[in-house]
Amino acid sequence: MSRSGLQDRSVVFGAIVVVIAIIFIARLTHLQLISSDWSNYAGQLTEERETLDPMRGQFLDRNGELIVTNIASYDLLITPRKAKDLDTTALAVLLGLEIEELTRRLDKAAAYSRYVPSVLEKQLSAREYAKISKGLMKFPGIRSRTRSIRSNVAGVAGHLLGEYREVDRKDMKDDAFYHLGDYKGKSGLEAKFEKDLRGRTGARFHIVDVRNNVQQTLSELDTMPIPGEDVTLTIDLELQKYAEKLLRGKRGSVVAIEPETGEILAMVSSPFYSGNSLTGKRRGAVYDSLRRHSWKPLYNRALRGTYRPGSIFKMVQGLIALDEGVISTSTVIECNRSIIGCHGPHYADDLTNAITHSCNPYFYEVMRRVVQRGRSENKLEDASLGLTHWNTRIKEFGFGTNLGGHIPGTRAGSIPNSEYYDGIYGKNHWGYSTIFSISIGEGELLTTPLQIANLAAIIANRGYFLEPHPVRDVGGLGKPEGLDSIHYMSVPSLYFDPVVNAMQNVIEGQHGTGSRAKVEGITICGKTGTVQNRDLEDHSVFMAFAPRDNPEIALSVYVEYAGSGGAWAAPIAGLLIEKYLNDTITNVAREERIINFQHE
Structure with a gap:
């Protein structure tokens, strides 16, 4: 080829390049300075933040056994635009679903x-989702989303642990952490330790168009969720399970405390329910059923049930009288049944025998001596002043x-004072003869099973208690502050x-009313209580601690509408003590009798 031919081709090729460059520059100029197409498209793109939920902390028992964990559940989502035909x-x-309900959704x-x-x-549970997952492929626009829900794998302590469910408007208003569809602890320990359990959310960022289609994932901006802290409870799982087994089919409660530490070893309110039944799509129906049940299974009797303490209260009266100096350990008082009724073959007792025999006239006189101390020449005013002082002494014991x-939902009960009776009868219009029923744990006194178990711990410790609490550790950092408060x-x-x-005589004595607790x-050491219940059957109550020296467990047992404390509450306490201390049951007949006893 000639030299001139090559030059001609170079000119043509250069001209083509110049033309293309001119067209490209012109197009860029048009797009950037004149046309709004790309700016409109860019305006249709939005940065979307996808929340990554953290794994919620678990609940463990005092020995590290798993009580509550998380399991997968499935939500079905529908995108209406994609759900054609x-x-x-x-x-x-x-x-x-009913067709009307589906249409509404x-x-x-x-x-x-x-x-x-x-x-x-x-x-939807894993089993429920597995049944329908293949069928869902036939329906365009529907997909699943995996979420975690709580699972009480141990199946115990529903009242204490509380409920974990969907947030409401108030939750979202009060705490920006929560958004529509989130879940949180709503009661019990789930609520009390919510901020420890919930962890911290992570995030994944996307660029989406106006139709919510993902155009780009901005992985460099992702943050990983931080799991919640595990909470180790003071509960002994095996003792908790056994207590629930013994109370099944009955109305009542068990509270067991380790005296040395104030740690709750077991807490049962019966009838109980499984926390797992209040998750999933059947929650509403199950909750309504529990709420309407005549036995009130949602009611936590261990913490919120208030009962007259009955004869158990006599021990507190005796201790205060000793400290006030109005009796000594050898003071003998006649069992004068013309003042107040009594039972059993005894006629005059000292303090130990009066507690053993549960002598009503003895403690009528004991409280009278505490209240009527001559603080005023007017007997009615003297009783009022004395009751105020008595009220203060009683509250030292936690009543x-x-x-x-430290336990969510705990009620204080009621210890009447002078103002209370003034409101009923009028100031200086009542005296000791008006209120003497409280001397034997009846009348206007109201205490809770937790308080009676705590009284057992006070006596076991010979005069002090640590505030009852259900948590040993949060996130590996030990007990939360304030749980080691000691009251002397x-x-x-x-x-x-x-x-x-x-109390030892009550169990081991020839006529001991708590002999069925013996192991x-x-x-x-224990004390029976037969709590009056108006025109209905009495409540069976028992409190105890064991062993006598260096005690390891103190507890209260309530069985509603079951009669005397020695008949049902005492043998339940004996079984629980043997189970905890020896990890075995020797009296199988006693166990079978308790298990087979069912309320009608």
């Missing part, structure tokens, strides 16, 4: 947004208080000896 009849059959989703997914069905308030009684420890002797090889 939807066979609603077939979908309703697949989901087990579809309309609600469409009204919210045709492009953003809405929840069609929530909290009329929430015992530190002003009653000297030596005055507890005759009371402890009496060979374990020295148990």
Whole structure:
């Protein structure tokens, strides 16, 4: 080829390049300075933040056994724009919904947004989802989303642990952490330790278009969620399970405390329920059923049930009288049944025998001596002043208080004072003869099973208690602050000896009312209580601690509408003590009798 030919081709090629460059520059100029197409498209793109939920902390028992964990559940989401030609009849059959209900949900989703997914069905279990997963492929626009829900794998302590459910408007208003569809602890320990359990959310960022289609994932901006802290409880799982087994079919409660530490070893309110039944799509129906049940299974009797303490209260009266100096351990008082009724073959007792025999006239006189001390020449005013002083002494033992308030839902009960009776009868219009029923634990006195178990711990410790609490550790950092508060009684420890002797006699004495709590090889100290209940059957109550020296467990047992304390509450206490201390049951007949006893 000639030299001139090559030059001509170079000119042509250069001209083509110049023309293309001119066209490209012109197009860029048009797009950037004249046309709005790309700016409109860019305006249709939005940065979307996808929340990554953290794994919620678990609940463990005092020995590290798992009580509550998290399991997968499945929400079904529908994007109305993609759900074309939807066979609603077939979908309703697949989901087990009435066609009207399905239509309502579809309309609600469409009204919210045709492009953003809405929840069609929530909290399907793995088994429920597996049954319908293949069928869902026939329905365009429907997909699943995996979420975690709580699972009480141990199946115990539902009242204490509380409920974990969907947030409401107030939750979202009060705490920006929560958004529509989130879950949180709503009661019990789930609520009390919510901020520890919930962890911190992570985030994934996307660029989405106006129709919510993901155009780009901004992985460099992702943050990983931080799991919640595990909470180790003071509960002994095996003792908790056994207590629930013994109370099944009965109305009542068990509270067991480790005296040395104030740690709750077991807490049962019966009838109880499984926390797992209050998760998933059947929650509403199950909750309504529990709420309407005549036995009130949602009511936590251990913390909120208030009962007259009955004869158990006599020990507190005796301790205060000793400290006030109005009796001594050897003071003998006649069993004068013309003043107040009594029972059993006894005629005059000292303090130890009066507790053993549960002598009503003895403690009528004991409280009278505490209240009527001659603080005023007017007997009515003297009784009022004395009752005010008595009220203060009683509250030293934790009655009329929430015992530190470390357990959610704890009630204080009621210890009447002078103002209370003034409101009923008028100031200086009542005297000791008006209120004497409280001397034997009846009348206007109201205490809780937790308070009675705490009284057992006070006597076991010979005069002090640590505030009852259910948590040992949060996130590996030990107990939360404030759980080791010690309360010392002003009653000297030596005055507890005759009371402890009496409690041992209740179990081991020839006519002991708590003999059914006796366990060979374990020295148990206890006191029965038969709590009056108006025109209905009395409540059976028992409190105890064991062993006598270096006690490891103190407890209260309530069985409602079951009669005397020695008949049912005492043998339950004996079984629980043997189970905890020896990890075995020797008296199988006693166990079978308790298990087979069912309320009608």
